[in-house]
Every structure is written in C-alpha cells, then in structure tokens.
Amino acid sequence: MKSENAVELRDIEMHFNMSKEKFDSLKELFLRFVTRRLMFEDFIALNKVSFDIPKGDVFGIVGLNGSGKSTILKIISGILTPTKGKVETDGTIAPLIELGAGFDLDLTARENIYLNGSVLGYSKKFMDEKFDDIVEFSELREFLDTPMKNYSSGMVARIGFAIATITKPDILIVDEILAVGDFKFQEKCEQRINSMINGDTTVIIVSHSIDQIERLCKHCAWLEKGKLKMIGDAKEVCNAYKNQGTN
Amino acid sequence: MNNKKGMKKIFEDMKKFSPLLINLTSRDFKVKYRRSVLGVLWSVLNPLFTMLVITQVFGHLLKVSVPNFATYYIVGWSIWNFFSEATSLSMGSILGGASLIKKVYMPKYIFPLEKCLFALINLAFSLIAVIAVMLIQGVYPTWTALLAPLPILYCFVFSVGFGLILSAMTVYFRDIQHLYSVLLTVWMYLTPVIYPVSLIEDNAFMNTVVHLNPLFYYVDYFRNVMMYGVVPSLVDNLVCIGIAVISLVIGGFVFSKAQKKFILHI
Numbered sequence: 001m002k003s004e005n006a007v008e009l010r011d012i013e014m015h016f017n018m019s020k021e022k023f024d025s026l027k028e029l030f031l032r033f034v035t036r037r038l039m040f041e042d043f044i045a046l047n048k049v050s051f052d053i054p055k056g057d058v059f060g061i062v063g064l065n066g067s068g069k070s071t072i073l074k075i076i077s078g079i080l081t082p083t084k085g086k087v088e089t090d091g092t093i094a095p096l097i098e099l100g101a102g103f104d105l106d107l108t109a110r111e112n113i114y115l116n117g118s119v120l121g122y123s124k125k126f127m128d129e130k131f132d133d134i135v136e137f138s139e140l141r142e143f144l145d146t147p148m149k150n151y152s153s154g155m156v157a158r159i160g161f162a163i164a165t166i167t168k169p170d171i172l173i174v175d176e177i178l179a180v181g182d183f184k185f186q187e188k189c190e191q192r193i194n195s196m197i198n199g200d201t202t203v204i205i206v207s208h209s210i211d212q213i214e215r216l217c218k219h220c221a222w223l224e225k226g227k228l229k230m231i232g233d234a235k236e237v238c239n240a241y242k243n244q245g246t247n
Numbered sequence: 248m249n250n251k252k253g254m255k256k257i258f259e260d261m262k263k264f265s266p267l268l269i270n271l272t273s274r275d276f277k278v279k280y281r282r283s284v285l286g287v288l289w290s291v292l293n294p295l296f297t298m299l300v301i302t303q304v305f306g307h308l309l310k311v312s313v314p315n316f317a318t319y320y321i322v323g324w325s326i327w328n329f330f331s332e333a334t335s336l337s338m339g340s341i342l343g344g345a346s347l348i349k350k351v352y353m354p355k356y357i358f359p360l361e362k363c364l365f366a367l368i369n370l371a372f373s374l375i376a377v378i379a380v381m382l383i384q385g386v387y388p389t390w391t392a393l394l395a396p397l398p399i400l401y402c403f404v405f406s407v408g409f410g411l412i413l414s415a416m417t418v419y420f421r422d423i424q425h426l427y428s429v430l431l432t433v434w435m436y437l438t439p440v441i442y443p444v445s446l447i448e449d450n451a452f453m454n455t456v457v458h459l460n461p462l463f464y465y466v467d468y469f470r471n472v473m474m475y476g477v478v479p480s481l482v483d484n485l486v487c488i489g490i491a492v493i494s495l496v497i498g499g500f501v502f503s504k505a506q507k508k509f510i511l512h513i
Contacts, residue, residue, distance in 0.1 A: 107278070119353065
C-alpha cells in the first residue's frame with residue numbers, strides 16, 4: 001500500500017447468492033435439495049472496481065439506486081468482506097452508515113452514549129472525557145435520563161451524530177446521513193464535517209444530493225450497475241452524471 | 248491476509264472492544280431487571296423456588312434417595328443452568344446483534360461471548376442461593392470450596408466454544424433454536440442433576456452415555472469441591488480442561504469460517 005493513500009481498492013468483486021426465495025430452515029433446504037430446485041442466482045453488486053483515495057481527500061460516490069454505493073462503503077469500513085479483490089485502509093475509520101446503530105431503546109440516553117461509544121471502540125475513560133461535549137452538541141441535556149424509546153427520531157439522530165463525530169478519525173464515512181434533523185441541526189452537522197475536512201481527515205461521502213457532493217468533494221467516482229463508470233474531479237464527474245439522461 | 252497479521256488483529260480487537268463487551272453485558276443485566284420490584288433478588292429467589300419444587304417432586308413423590316438432596320440438586324443445577332443459559336442465549340446472539348453487525352465493524356464473537364459472561368454473572372447470584380441451602384441443610388463447605396472457580400472456569404470455556412458453534416449455525420438454520428430446547432431437556436436428564444449417578448450405574452448403556460456427557464464432569468467436579476470436600480485428581484482436571492479446549496477450538500474454527508457470510512443472512 002502506498003503511504004499517500006488512505007484507501008486502496010483493487011479489483012473488488014462482490015457477489016450475492018440471491019436464492020429466488022430465501023430459505024431459513026433445514027426443512028426448506030432439504031426439500032429444495034431433494035426436488036433439485038436449489039438454485040442460486042449470482043448477483044454481482046460490484047464488478048472489478050479499483051480506485052485509490054488519497055489521504056486528506058474528500059471523496060464522493062454517486063450513482064443510481066442499486067449501483068453499489070453502499071456496498072462499497074461497507075467494504076471499506078470492513079463490515080462486508082469482498083468476494084474477490086483486495087481492500088486496504090490506513091488509519092481509524094468512523095462509519096456514519098446509520099446513526100444510532102447500537103442504541104438499546106430501553107436504556108436511557110446516558111447509558112446509550114457509553115454503549116454506542118464502546119460499539120465504535122472507544123474506552124470508558126475516553127467517553128467520560130467527551131461526555132459533556134456529546135451532550136452539549138446534541139442539546140438534549142434535560143432528557144439524559146429518559147429511556148430512549150420516548151425520544152423522537154430526530155433526537156436519536158442528534159445523539160448518534162454527536163457520538164460518531166466525537167473524534168477526528170483518519171477516515172470518515174458518510175452515507176446519506178445529512179438528511180436528518182431540522183435545518184439548524186443539519187447546518188451544525190455540516191459545519192462539523194467541514195471542520196474535519198479542514199483537518200487531516202479523509203472523508204468519503206455517498207449522497208443523492210449532487211449539490212452537496214459538488215460543494216464538499218474534491219474527487220468523485222460514479223458507479224453504474226456495479227461498475228466504475230467514471231472517476232476524477234468532482235465537478236466533471238457530477239456534470240457528466242447529471243447529463244447522462246440528456247444525451 | 249496472512250496468519251500472523253490475523254492473530255495480531257484478533258488481539259488488537261480484543262483490547263479495543265473489551266469496553267463493548269462490558270457494556271453489552273451490563274446492558275443485558277439492566278434490561279433484565281428494569282422495572283421489576285425485587286430486581287436482582289430474583290436471581291437468588293428463582294433457584295430457591297425451582298429447588299423447592301424439584302425436591303418436593305423428586306425427593307418426596309418419586310423417592311430419589313440422595314443424602315441432602317436439596318443441596319445435591321441445587322449445587323448440580325447451578326452449573327447445569329449456567330451452561331444451559333449461556334448456550335441458549337449465545338444461540339440467538341448473532342441474530343440479536345444484527346442491527347449492529349450490519350452497520351459497524353466489530354468482532355462478531357463478542358456477541359456469544361457476552362451472553363456467556365452474562366450467564367456467568369447470573370451464576371454468581373445463584374451461588375448465594377446455593378450457599379444458603381447448604382447452610383440450612385447443615386452441609387458446611389470445607390476449604391475445597393475455594394477450588395470452585397476452577398470448574399466454573401472450565402465450564403465457561405466449554406460453553407463459549409459450544410455457544411460459538413450454535414450461534415454460527417443458527418444464522419444459517421433458524422430451526423436450531425427450536426431443536427435446541429428439546430435437546431437441552433434430553434441433555435439435562437443425561438446429566439446427573441436430579442438423580443444420583445448410582446441410579447444408572449447398573450444400566451451399561453446409560454452409564455456410557457452419561458460418561459460421554461461433558462457436563463457430567465463439570466457437575467461432578469463442582470459437587471466434589473462444594474459439598475464433599477474432595478480434591479479432584481489431576482486426571483479429573485485434565486479431562487475437564489481437555490473437553491473445554493476441544494470445544495473452544497472447534498467453536499473458534501467453525502465460527503471464523505462462518506462469520507464472513509453472516510451479514511448476507513441476518
């Protein structure tokens with residue numbers, strides 16, 4: 001791996017076995033096997049995708065629904081293992097794939113902050129130090145000891161965002177999450193992401209908002225049906241992407 | 248990824264995610280007792296009530312003759328119940344952690360391991376009941392009770408290994424969840440928890456089956472140190488350790504092979 005790169009993807013292929021219907025039980029599997037209907041449809045979510053993301057870059061990924069954007073984020077963050085190919089990353093990764101993953105709604109916000117912090121691999125001591133910052137940013141101090149099942153979805157998202165961005169990770173992965181909360185909170189989120197961008201953090205953003213990608217990103221990749229269609233300067237790629245229907 | 252790097256990653260993960268392990272365990276604990284008036288006291292009361300029922304049914308109605316039957320039962324039961332709880336909870340743990348596994352990278356073995364730890368804490372509380380029953384019946388523990396952590400540790404390792412296998416298999420075949428509760432019932436009757444070993448010694452077949460049952464050795468070991476004041480021999484220890492290690496190795500192997508595709512099935 002070259003030292004100037006934060007992420008290197010080499011010939012990534014991701015196959016999914018799409019059985020016509022999913023079987024979850026032995027009986028079904030057995031019946032299918034006996035009746036020789038055990039068929040899989042090989043679905044290729046990503047087909048030989050290779051690119052590098054240099055350190056400190058703000059990298060956007062665009063594409064239509066089902067083009068493999070989220071799959072590639074999951075591969076970079078280590079949640080999915082690619083069927084073929086090699087992925088290498090350098091540094092700590094903070095995934096913002098879904099805010100509030102790992103909240104237990106029966107617990108209070110205070111308990112959940114520690115739980116979610118440990119989900120992201122932070123120590124208790126670290127969370128003690130950052131606890132006030134998180135509460136401050138989420139503006140929910142008075143509800144700290146309320147069970148989170150009584151929270152609105154916007155409140156859950158606030159806490160989630162505050163925890164996930166509490167450190168300056170080496171690589172920040174952002175998947176469509178800026179669409180949560182009211183406009184004031186969205187502004188606050190974007191500010192925080194901007195302050196990370198101005199630091200040394202490499203940011204990878206997936207969004208359907210082309211404006212957002214053009215505004216924030218330096219480089220951009222365009223995926224179409226699992227293949228890399230175009231990669232390069234964010235403005236050029238976004239223009240080509242926007243114009244695809246017209247010519 | 249070569250092997251050396253893989254091992255290094257396992258140790259790094261363990262260190263990084265040990266707070267998660269602790270937090271998940273304490274979450275289970277909090278959720279279990281939240282809103283119950285007596286709370287954690289139930290962990291002590293439950294074994295006592297079960298013991299009362301069993302001693303009435305088996306001791307008085309079916310005339311199982313074991314000296315200090317109540318103690319005999321609850322000491323054996325506590326180890327059995329630990330295993331049963333740890334493995335049943337482990338079984339569904341990967342499915343239960345699906346929302347996390349799909350969204351954040353974390354070592355997946357943390358889920359079955361956490362359930363085993365949770366069961367271990369419950370065991371600690373039921374030991375209060377065990378000691379209470381012993382004192383009431385006048386079976387005073389000797390210094391050998393200090394060896395009690397050993398069989399618990401052996402049984403813990405065994406349960407983790409078994410839990411790893413179960414949790415991985417359940418992801419692919421949900422039927423196991425239903426099958427396992429039946430298997431556990433059979434397994435319990437093949438472990439001398441309610442009856443003395445002498446009861447089945449004449450039946451060669453049953454005797455063999457019971458001696459092939461790993462739980463027999465843990466229950467036996469635990470009773471020896473807790474109520475009989477017997478120090479288990481080196482061979483006893485080696486057998487217990489051997490079974491535990493085999494279980495952990497197989498469990499670890501099966502789990503590591505299976506885990507890459509978990510995410511496609513949960």
